[in-house]
Amino acid sequence: MGRRSIHFVASPGRRDDPAVEALVERYGQAPLAEADVIVALGGDGFMLHTLHRMIETDLPVYGMKTGNVGFLMNRFEKDGLSERLCAAQEVSLYPLKMRAETTTGEIHEALAINEVSLLRQSNQAAHLRVLVNGAVKVEQLVSDGILLSTTAGSTAYNFSVRGPILPLGTEALALTPISPFRPRRWRGAVLPASAQVSFEVLNPEKRPVSATADAFEVRDIARVDIHEERDTSLRLLFDPDHSLEERILNEQFL
Structure with a gap:
């Protein structure tokens, strides 16, 4: 060339x-x-x-x-x-596509190359429900937050909160809680890249949560849906x- x-x-x-x-x-x-x-x-x-x-x-x-x-x-x-x-x-x-719904019903969409993360906005721990492919996997996660990481992003924020490093080509995503309190034994999961992941915020008025797709942030979240964007x-x-x-x-x- x-x-x-x-x-x-x-x-x-x-x-x-x-x-x-x-x-x-x-x-x-x-x-x-x-x-x-x-x-x-x-x-x-x-x-x-x-x-x-x-x-x-x-x-x-x-x-x-x-x-x-x-x-x-x-x-x-x-x-x-x-x-x-x-x-x-x-x-x-391939980036992750985040669809975030706020407590007022606003919809925001963004792409994440590293990860989509949910973080508590106040001194109150976040209470989150975790769903994979529409099925509830964690009924109530009490933590500072949670993130879903790509392979490229697995060595960044994901790794700093003790998530697994994912080699390229594994067709996987890392689902990692951030400073989890309950369930005490759950430390996350490695999911297939085709997984559809959703987070629901429980009691968002008392325990507000923000969602971030790399540097794009949305505050006062009610629900977030995430999937790998294979068209990009x-x-x-x-x-x-x-x-x-x-x-x-x-x-x-x-």
């Missing part, structure tokens, strides 16, 4: 960075409508922002780490970018020696 037309995007704190300016000067800045690939410069948070913002373009995104966290990023180098893009391996990720594919590019699959595998041995 010949030289690829690149559209560079950079996190706000890096846009005036001389290293970023040097990349644009060397490789050019293709208009988004004419680009073959998007190169995102920053950390994981900016990569998630870029994927959400560019989701309609269907362009592959190649990240280079200039931020503090770079699980989704490749190493930063100014030389050989064209060759690296041609040799990069593509990984397709996110295309990430990784250097052959820095594959996302290998990184997720290695995280289990740190």
Whole structure:
């Protein structure tokens, strides 16, 4: 494959960075409508922002780490970018689609690349009912919240609340309670990616709960329905020696 037309995007704190300016000067800045690939410069948070913002373009995104966290990023180098893009391996990720209903009946929808999480809004623990494929699996979960994670997001917030790491290609989702109190023995579940998951908020007036799909938040939730959105594919590019699959595998041995 010949030289690829690149559209560079950079996190706000890096846009005036001389290293970023040097990349644009060397490789050019293709208009988004004419680009073959998007190169995102920053950390994981900016990569998630870029994927959400560019989701309609269907362009592959190649990240280079200039931020503090770079699980989704490749190493930063100014030389050989064209060759690296041609040799990069593509990984397709499918986001979660959240449909959230508030206590006033408003409906909000959003996509999540990492996870959909429910969190208590006050000092009162959340009381939640958990359903999978329409069947009640936990009648009353008393906790700070709960989350449903993709494989790519399983090493992020999910892992920090003791959820399992899911290798890419497992076609699974991680359902993980956040600081659970009751049931005392329930610590979550690994579900097939085809599962339809719902959360109902019990007594939402006294125990208000918010729902978050990555950075998109809805407050005062009554019910949330979640499924994997197979009609939407996110295309990430990784250097052959820095594959996302290998990184997720290695995280289990740190």
